[in-house]
Amino acid sequence: MRLSALGLARFRPSPGRLIVPDVCCDLVWSGGRLKITGPLTHATKSTNTGDEVTLLKLHPLVAYEWLRVPPSCFTDRAIELHDVNPRLTDELDRLMSEGRLAELVEPIDTSTSGLADARVVAAGRALGRGASREERGVARLRCPRRRLR
Secondary structure, three states, X not given: OOEEEOEEEEEOOOXXXXXXXXXXXXXXXEOOEEEEEOOOOOOEEOOOOOOOEEEEXXXXXXXXXXXXXXXXXXXXXXXXXXXXXXXXXXXXXXXXXXXXXXXXXXXXXXOOOOOOOHHHHHHHHHHHOOOOHHHHHHHHHOOOHHHHO
């Protein structure tokens, strides 16, 4: 089994750690449990403070292809992966306990995959050249000022 992932991280969240919204799904191992989280629509405080966390960040389409469940089912939620796919949970738990999780990760090269929208990349480069965020955003993204606020 190989899984295209945007990232693999291990960390211990500190109290007050804020999780910011993104469009990704995450596989989260913490406290001996494996959960799938969906895209977030708002920032939320981490519930895993003090515990070691292993997180595998997935593009929502990869998560869908892998689990055959639409990411909208996980939006703003963390669900035990065992409730979605017990066999997969057992296999991932085995790899995790053997320290072999990285073996199944096939990193995505976001520079050529099309995951980063060209307009967002251009706006980021423009911000690096010194204009205000609003000026650069309006110019590069060609979107109304009110959408940038």
